[in-house]
Amino acid sequence: MSEYVVDVGQRHIREVNEEIQEACKRGDKIRVVNTLSRHNLGVGLPPGADLYFEGSVGYYCGGLNTGARVEVERNAGWAVGEGMSDGHITIGGYAGMSCGAAMMGGTIHVKGDAGPRCGVAMKAGNIVVEGKIGYQSGFMAHSGRIIALGGAGESCADALWAAEVWVAGDVDSYGVDVQIKEPTAEEVAEVDEILAPLGLVDSSRNWRKMVSGERLWYFESRDASAWLMI
Amino acid sequence: MCGIAGRILNAPGKVGRDLVELMDAQEHRGADSTGFAIYGTPRDTGYVLRGMGFDKAKMDADVADLVNVIRDHGADLLGDPQLLTDSAAHFCFRMEISDPRDLKAWVADADTLTDRIEIQSCGRSLEIIKDVGGAIAVADKHGVRDMEGTHGLGHARLATESSVLPNASHPFWARPFSDVAIVHNGQITDYFTWREKLERRGYRFLTGNDSELIAVWVSDQMKDGLTMEQALKKSITSIDGVFTFMIANTDGIGFAKDRFAMKPLVVIDHGGDLAMATEEQAVRRVFAEESDVINYDGPSLTGIWGVGNLAMAA
Known part of the structure; x- marks a missing residue:
């Protein structure tokens, strides 16, 4: 597989993405340089594509990914991997x-911290954050797992649906309708299976597993007590 | 949506040029109007006024009325007013004036003319330039790239809750306090409640833009003796909505973010040489090389960046 270099600079992103798509069709391994934190880089990547972004990227990088392997050297802006259905995205920083x-x-692996509402409304897949997840992470997440190794910010797992938020480290505060469960050995083994390929298994972790208390799933408007937790 | 930006230079220089870059990079966040608040060489006495009149056909009479109010308060023009008349309906002006006897009283009197002619900034160093259109168009029209100074703010507006009018553009001056300007990205959801309260206290609103509320609210806090830091902190629990706003004065730039962490702010700080913006790709227009970027993404955050060197380079 040959390496193909795409230079972003101040070019139109549509043109850059078309060049990336053409390189994907040829089966090239792609190195994207001079990224300048531009938005929408590598959106809609096909299965099997392999991209490395030098530096930092802006919003929606790797969005709608259908199976590509993406690595960002430094930071990513808002909504990295939004709507992805498969593949693997690694963020070297924040x-x-x-x-x-x-x-x-698919899987998103963040080596630094993640900002607010990490995994908001996610439907499946895994997000692994080596640092801390921000305010209201997991908000209304339907399914899948958010795994934070460095703690969580305020209002963690607020209004969660059927996803799970796993946190090792401190949680600044819990969101509405969160239940803290003691994970079983089998469940920890499942999480370790996700962490193993990333080299992040550590048996000494003290996990907090958050799931929905389900009091908001079929909200009874005459019983507003659930909201009083806010 | 809207986009905001700030820039502080290590040494006085072409802050206008950098703010135009910051706003051009964010034009997709709103091209209805663009504005700049630029802090130039501070003067010991006298003020620079920037503003606009709404009927070009009546420009001479309206400018004369404003000058009469200036003279009524013991001040005078320090040169001919600079007038910009290439818009279809409105005109823009810049005036340098000597000190009125009482700044607040003079502003109150000048504000009785605001249905015809409106002062949009008054400062020892502040000049607010704003107009309809994108960053490049507004910068070309008003010569913003050539404006030098220590620091400044920028704003790209996507009008949502009020009309696209030249005077409804940001930044807003926290009248009648000289050299205080704000830019805002977000929606103030208790705008009408606050507006009613502040109007009962005698404040005048010149537009229907919810962001103007922040400028008026800040004025009210300053009148009560709050510092910028205190006002920023108080805004988070006093004002409802989703917002990130920045306030500038002659000493620096401060910001506040709402309790819901909905509006981003990204900063690159190279030892006091600072660029702040809604989007990282904008600050990278100023600092193209890879830098440590600070994301102020959390809820209820405030901060102030000071200007290190106020002395204008020779």
Whole structure:
């Protein structure tokens, strides 16, 4: 597989993405340089594509990914991997707000911290954050797992649906309708299976597993007590 | 949506040029109007006024009325007014004036003319330039790239809750306090409640833009003796909505973010040489090389960046 270099600079992103798509069709391994934190880089990547972004990227990088392997050297802006259905995205530094929003499959691995509402409304897949996840992460997440190794910010797992938020480290505060469960050995083994390929298994971790208390799933408007937790 | 930006230079220089870059990079966040607040060489006495009149056909009479109010308060023009008349209906002006006897009283009197002619900034160093259109168009029209100074703010507006009018553009001056300007990205959801309260206290609103509320609210806090830091912190619990706003004065730039962390702010700080913007790709127009970027993504955040060197380079 040959390496193909795409230079972004101040070019139109549509033109850059078309060049990336053409290189994907040829089966090239792609190195994207001079990224300048531009938005919408590598959106809609096909299965099997392999991209490395030098430096930092802006909003929606790797969005709607259908199976590509993407690595960002430094930071990503808002909504990295939004709506992705498969593939693997690695962020070397910080991931901005709404990392993995509404994703439907695949894995996002953030080596630094993630901003607010990490995994908001996600439907499936896994988000692994080596640092801390921001305010209201997991908000209304339907399914899948958010795994934070460095703690969580305020209002963690607020209004969660059927997803799970796993946190090792401190949680600044819990969101509305969160239940903290003691994970079983089998469940920890499942999480370790996700962490193993990333080299992040550590048996000494003290996990907090958050799931929905289900009091908001079929909200009874005459019983507003659930909201009083806010 | 809207986009905001700030720039602080290590040494006085072409802050206008950098703010135009920051706003051009964010034009997709709103091209209805663009504005700049630029802090130039501070003067010991006298003020620079920037503003606009709404009927070009009556420009001479309206400018004369404004000058009469200036003279009524013991001040005078320090040169001929600079007038910009290439818009279809409105005109823009810049005036340098000597000190009125009482700034607040003079502003109150000048504000009785605001249905015809409106002062949009008054400062020892502040000049607010704003107009309809994108960053490049507004910058070309008003010569913003050539404006030098220590720091400044920028704003790209996507009008949502009020009309696209030249005077409804940001930044807003926190009248009648000289040299205080704000830019805002977000929606103030208790705008009408606050507006009613502040109007009962005697404040005048010149537009229907919810962001103007922040400027008026800040004025009210300053009148009560709050510092910028105190006002920023108080805004988070006093004002409802989703917002990130920045306030500038002659000493620096401060920001506040709402309790819901909905509006981003990204900063690159190279030892006091600072660029702030809604989007990282904008600050990278100023600092193209890879830098440590600070994301102020959390809820209820405030901060202030000071200007290091106020002395204008020779």
